Amino acid sequence: MLDQTFYQKADEIIAFYGKKPASLIPIMQDIQGVYRYLPGELLTYVAAQIGITEAKAYSVATFYENFSFEPKGKYIIKVCDGTACHVRKSAPILEAFQKELGLSAKKHTTDDMMFTVETVSCLGACGLAPTVMVNEDVHPKMTPEKVLELISELRGENK
Amino acid sequence: MIDNRDALQKAAEQAKQEIASYDCRILVCSGTGCIATGSQKIYDEFMKIAGDTPGIVIDFKPHDEGKHVGVKKTGCQGVCELGPLVRIQKGDKTVQYTKVQISDCQEIFDRSVIGKDIVERLLYKQKGVSYKSPEEIPFIAKQTRLVLENCGKFDAESFDEYLAGGGFTAFQKALFDMTPDEVVDAVDKSGLRGRGGGGFPAGRKWKQVARQPEKERYVVCNGDEGDPGAFMDGSVMEGDPYKLIEGMMIAGYAVGSANGYIYVRAEYPMSVARLRHAIKELEDRNMLGDNILGTEFSFHMHINRGAGAFVCGEGSALTASIEGNRGMPRVKPPRTVEKGLWAKPTVLNNVETYANVPKIILNGPDWYRSIGTEGTPGTKTFSLTGSIENTGLIEVPMGTTLREIIFDIGGGLKDGGTFKAVQIGGPSGGCLTEEHLDVPLDFESIKKYGAIVGSGGLVVMDDHTCMVEVARFFMSFTQRESCGKCVPCREGTKRMLEILEKIVNGNGELEDLDKLEELATMVKSMALCGLGKSAPLPVLSTLRYFKDEYIEHITDKKCKAKVCSAMRRFVINPEYCKGCGKCAKNCPVGAITGVRKECYHIDPNICIKCEACMDGCAFDAIYVES
Numbered sequence: 051m052l053d054q055t056f057y058q059k060a061d062e063i064i065a066f067y068g069k070k071p072a073s074l075i076p077i078m079q080d081i082q083g084v085y086r087y088l089p090g091e092l093l094t095y096v097a098a099q100i101g102i103t104e105a106k107a108y109s110v111a112t113f114y115e116n117f118s119f120e121p122k123g124k125y126i127i128k129v130c131d132g133t134a135c136h137v138r139k140s141a142p143i144l145e146a147f148q149k150e151l152g153l154s155a156k157k158h159t160t161d162d163m164m165f166t167v168e169t170v171s172c173l174g175a176c177g178l179a180p181t182v183m184v185n186e187d188v189h190p191k192m193t194p195e196k197v198l199e200l201i202s203e204l205r206g207e208n209k
Numbered sequence: 210m211i212d213n214r215d216a217l218q219k220a221a222e223q224a225k226q227e228i229a230s231y232d233c234r235i236l237v238c239s240g241t242g243c244i245a246t247g248s249q250k251i252y253d254e255f256m257k258i259a260g261d262t263p264g265i266v267i268d269f270k271p272h273d274e275g276k277h278v279g280v281k282k283t284g285c286q287g288v289c290e291l292g293p294l295v296r297i298q299k300g301d302k303t304v305q306y307t308k309v310q311i312s313d314c315q316e317i318f319d320r321s322v323i324g325k326d327i328v329e330r331l332l333y334k335q336k337g338v339s340y341k342s343p344e345e346i347p348f349i350a351k352q353t354r355l356v357l358e359n360c361g362k363f364d365a366e367s368f369d370e371y372l373a374g375g376g377f378t379a380f381q382k383a384l385f386d387m388t389p390d391e392v393v394d395a396v397d398k399s400g401l402r403g404r405g406g407g408g409f410p411a412g413r414k415w416k417q418v419a420r421q422p423e424k425e426r427y428v429v430c431n432g433d434e435g436d437p438g439a440f441m442d443g444s445v446m447e448g449d450p451y452k453l454i455e456g457m458m459i460a461g462y463a464v465g466s467a468n469g470y471i472y473v474r475a476e477y478p479m480s481v482a483r484l485r486h487a488i489k490e491l492e493d494r495n496m497l498g499d500n501i502l503g504t505e506f507s508f509h510m511h512i513n514r515g516a517g518a519f520v521c522g523e524g525s526a527l528t529a530s531i532e533g534n535r536g537m538p539r540v541k542p543p544r545t546v547e548k549g550l551w552a553k554p555t556v557l558n559n560v561e562t563y564a565n566v567p568k569i570i571l572n573g574p575d576w577y578r579s580i581g582t583e584g585t586p587g588t589k590t591f592s593l594t595g596s597i598e599n600t601g602l603i604e605v606p607m608g609t610t611l612r613e614i615i616f617d618i619g620g621g622l623k624d625g626g627t628f629k630a631v632q633i634g635g636p637s638g639g640c641l642t643e644e645h646l647d648v649p650l651d652f653e654s655i656k657k658y659g660a661i662v663g664s665g666g667l668v669v670m671d672d673h674t675c676m677v678e679v680a681r682f683f684m685s686f687t688q689r690e691s692c693g694k695c696v697p698c699r700e701g702t703k704r705m706l707e708i709l710e711k712i713v714n715g716n717g718e719l720e721d722l723d724k725l726e727e728l729a730t731m732v733k734s735m736a737l738c739g740l741g742k743s744a745p746l747p748v749l750s751t752l753r754y755f756k757d758e759y760i761e762h763i764t765d766k767k768c769k770a771k772v773c774s775a776m777r778r779f780v781i782n783p784e785y786c787k788g789c790g791k792c793a794k795n796c797p798v799g800a801i802t803g804v805r806k807e808c809y810h811i812d813p814n815i816c817i818k819c820e821a822c823m824d825g826c827a828f829d830a831i832y833v834e835s
Contacts, residue, residue, distance in 0.1 A: 074533040075516055079475075102533075113535040113692075114516035116475050128476075131669045132437030133632060137680055167708035171519065171686060173476055175241045176287025176442035176592055176666075179602035186478045188245035190292075 052091050059084055060092055064099050071102050074110055080115060086122040123159045125204050128183040132172030140180040144169060146194035147182075150201055160173035164208070165201075211494045214505040217377060220494075220610035220714045224373035232276045233322050233333040235259075236303075238294040239365060240285030240444055240602075241479055247311075248293035255280045255295075256315040262318070264749030275394035278322060280722065281370070284360030284448015288347055289601045291333065296343060296361065297321045305343040306331040335599075335620060346700045348599045353580065355588050356564045357604045359449040365483055377496070379567035383459045384504060387570075392463035393419050396566065400586040405522075405559035406432055406637065406663045407739065408585065408652035412554055417546040418464045421554035426466040428457050429550055429560040431527055432473040432480065435519040437686065439666030441590035442560035444448045444602050446473065446480035449486040449564070454510060458497075459570060461508045464556055469508060472527050476514045484512055519636075519690035521773035524549070524557050526692070561590055581607030584679070585651035595669040596630075597624045602729045605740065612646040615669055626671035634663025636683045636690075637743030639750030644651070659750040661743065675772035677762050678756040681709040683747040684831055691741065698741030699730035705748060706779025715775040717763040726752060771833050774818045778834045783808040792822035792831065 064081045067073035078191055082088050088111060097107035111117045119200030129144045145151070147167045151160050159166040175181045182200070189200060211217050237243075237252040259265050259278050266275035286294040291307035297317065298304075304327055306317065313331060320326035332339040333346050339753025340346045343361070349822055353362075363370040371377070383392045397462040416663040431454065434442040445453060457469045473480050488510045499507040513531050520526045521536040530536035534813040549555025565587060569577045578586045591614065594600050598620035605614060611631060615621070622628055630640040639660030641648075648654050652662055670679070688702040705728050708721050729745035729752075736742045752759065763765050768776040781792070781801075788806040793799075800816040803809030811822070811831075823831040 072531070072533040076514070079516065110533065111421065112534055113537075114518050116517035133635070133666065133682070134438045134600075135451065136437075136596050137670060137674055137679075146376075170476060171690075171830060172437040172439070173241070173247050174443040175289070176435070176438050176440055176594040177242050177246055177602070177655060180592060181245065183476075188241060190242070190245040203606070 128170040134176035135180040135203040138179040221372040224369040228373045230751040234298040236296040238286040239282035243292035254603040281364040283720035285444040356718040371520040379570040392588030399577040404561035427550040428469040430471040444630035498708045520692040591665040596671040597669040632668040687744040696738035697735035795825040
């Protein structure tokens with residue numbers, strides 16, 4: 051069972067976008083923005099509130115890559131693997147993150163819920179390839195060495 | 210409050226005076242690239258210095274005695290790689306500084322803002338020559354900036370600055386001096402073609418929407434710039450959001466629509482923020498909403514954020530996504546102009562297309578036709594990336610050759626590398642080679658060679674790039690992004706990817722190439738939507754121009770570019786090896802053996818090519834043989 055505050059938050063977000071089917075995606079985006087994932091029970095609740103079936107809500111949520119039913123870490127690290135980053139060697143950057151944080155292609159989030167590592171197709175900062183985005187900040191011209199620095203910097207913020 | 214034409218003109222006049230009153234403007238680039246290299250901190254530092262310096266006034270007050278200095282956040286100044294970029298503008302003289310650090314700010318302020326000096330070491334340099342003003346820099350001098358004209362000059366978060374630069378004069382002209390039909394006609398005559406990739410004439414689209422019997426219509430902007438390696442539209446949205454909105458307002462007036470939607474990719478948070486800011490500002494001043502400038506025309510703007518689906522760049526998938534559905538394309542007809550968003554007639558164009566509109570209305574179709582080629586008038590923005598000296602955002606007239614773009618503007622290959630190919634049009638495009646460098650770029654000309662202009666991503670590749678691997682890379686992208694609705698795309702991309710993986714892993718057979726070509730041709734002709742139809746293009750074009758590389762991978766198990774790890778052989782150079790044994794210890798599979806103080810040996814049959822030995826070697830004794 052989710053805490054009551056989840057439903058209150060959902061109500062606020064639903065009220066902001068309006069109780070209509072077209073509000074589904076922005077509502078889910080905002081809920082995920084708050085909790086860093088989309089709690090399944092809450093999605094069921096949202097569906098009923100905006101007048102769509104639960105099946106429809108899940109079909110939309112699972113279609114888009116950005117929605118996650120699994121809780122994500124405090125820092126969501128998106129390693130860009132767009133064309134420009136790829137030709138400027140983004141693969142070792144991803145490997146460095148995964149190695150340092152004990153993650154893999156299957157396991158994206160650290161057990162302490164601090165870091166989630168994923169890839170993204172393009173961040174639009176191709177001039178500075180290879181790039182990495184941590185939450186909403188873009189980090190330019192990454193190297194495996196800078197990956198280690200970045201991780202220790204982020205860990206430092208939480209001490 | 211701006212509620213009639215007079216008030217708008219007065220506001221523009223006042224904004225112009227305010228800009229003219231500056232003794233100096235510090236223009237800090239605030240595009241995604243420069244923000245990433247720390248330009249926000251540079252902005253804060255200049256604000257602090259200006260605020261702390263006696264006699265300097267940041268906020269304009271008429272009849273103020275102090276020296277009036279403005280610190281502004283502008284759109285992309287172009288040479289992203291040399292960020293953070295800062296321009297110091299005094300009257301019509303501008304100096305461009307590159308790679309500005311916080312420690313440089315005080316010096317710039319003292320010498321260039323207060324004084325008349327130039328900080329030489331921060332100037333743009335190319336081949337030993339320093340350039341002072343941005344207009345002199347070859348990278349910028351050879352461009353024609355229409356869509357990007359305001360980027361780097363005006364504050365991207367200020368409606369007043371947009372007005373001062375001539376903003377909304379086109380909208381005024383359309384609203385007061387032209388009928389909707391005349392506006393549609395002007396766009397039609399200008400020959401403006403959709404810049405999203407297809408190149409469909411925008412005017413024809415507008416005309417079709419305008420003559421639909423259904424009166425409820427929509428104007429939708431495709432800002433879902435999903436092609437990896439492309440960031441032009443993002444730069445326009447974050448660098449000059451008002452221009453895009455003005456273009457959409459003109460479209461709204463022309464086709465009789467009261468609602469505009471911009472669909473922005475999730476990965477562009479800054480575009481969303483700047484557009485929201487701009488819309489709020491326009492709403493607060495009555496420039497958006499009901500009865501704009503006291504006329505019958507009402508227009509409301511909405512922003513929808515994408516959620517990470519590349520296929521939403523396709524028109525019918527995009528409108529489905531705005532409606533709150535899975536973003537899947539549908540069978541056409543009916544086309545978007547008849548039944549688009551909420552099954553109503555819809556004008557759907559991309560960011561750059563709308564951003565072209567104000568200038569066309571202002572200067573007329575003949576002026577627009579004088580730029581570019583006959584079939585494709587106007588300019589095109591490109592993002593220039595990959596193995597090139599000057600990466601960044603450019604805008605050139607249609608018909609410019611790749612040679613001019615890559616060598617004159619881009620400054621040639623990075624580190625003096627050898628040009629191998631340029632990938633154009635993203636995952637829907639193809640690779641062009643040396644022999645195509647002199648083809649004038651427009652929608653028709655390069656189609657012949659199996660590529661498309663697409664939205665405008667140009668990724669330059671040197672001889673360290675393996676073309677088979679590039680084809681595999683794009684195929685893995687389109688396969689992952691295939692929405693799964695139609696069989697040719699869903700299954701075809703999967704099978705093509707399997708074949709390509711087999712080849713780069715060294716298990717390819719010659720008949721795979723025929724299979725690959727057959728599949729590619731089938732998907733190209735059978736897929737439901739534009740994305741599926743163009744998904745095989747990277748394979749087809751690499752097969753056409755680099756077949757020998759495929760064959761080499763298959764028969765000789767060789768990758769010339771030394772990229773495909775399955776074909777790399779790691780060797781220890783006896784001249785450098787000190788016999789320390791570290792590599793043997795680092796090797797996770799025990800492939801390295803040897804005696805201390807003598808040269809070690811790697812067994813290629815056991816080696817998994819993980820590079821651990823190479824990374825750990827203190828003497829650089831391990832190299833890749835191919």
